[in-house]
Amino acid sequence: DAGVTQSPTHLIKTRGQHVTLRCSPISGHKSVSWYQQVLGQGPQFIFQYYEKEERGRGNFPDRFSARQFPNYSSELNVNALLLGDSALYLCASSSQGLEQYFGPGTRLTVT
């Protein structure tokens, strides 16, 4: 079975631009969560979606938004990029339990 997939793998953007990151969960998983991991730190929770509804939001500015589609895939959008948004963005999916299965991440570099 395919695991969590994320696209793109790497991305380079300029300050002020907008970015969209995509995630496909494991088949049968209805929940998707997003995390940001800056170099040298643990992942930080951004959002959780379940059945297309937002179930949780971390301490991130409104420039960060997300949505989940009927097929349970998800997009993370970041507007007005800052240098500090450079990080590894991780997507995780889960079924009804709390075991979350992570994708390989998207490496975003803002210049």
Next chain:
Amino acid sequence: DAKTTQPPSMDCAEGRAANLPCNHSTISGNEYVYWYRQIHSQGPQYIIHGLKNNETNEMASLIITEDRKSSTLILPHATLRDTAVYYCIVPPGNTGKLIFGQGTTLQVKP
């Protein structure tokens, strides 16, 4: 939110058991303890979780103290591939919000 405390780093000889401790003294009665690990440049990997009883799976064993204020993850026969950062996490209110601390960097040496 239940805060967890882990030693920043540990070494283990290849083939020996690795015992990784975690303190979670503020855990609530119905909150689970989860362990994840992250191998360099990869996404975190779920290892095991437990509530009050000891748990074992193909990857590891989890020992939770009777008062639930601490736990130990045991890798019975560590290999070089087990070198990673190990995170002990107590999701607040059993929500899907995983709060990652600094974790324990386990270095398995030949």
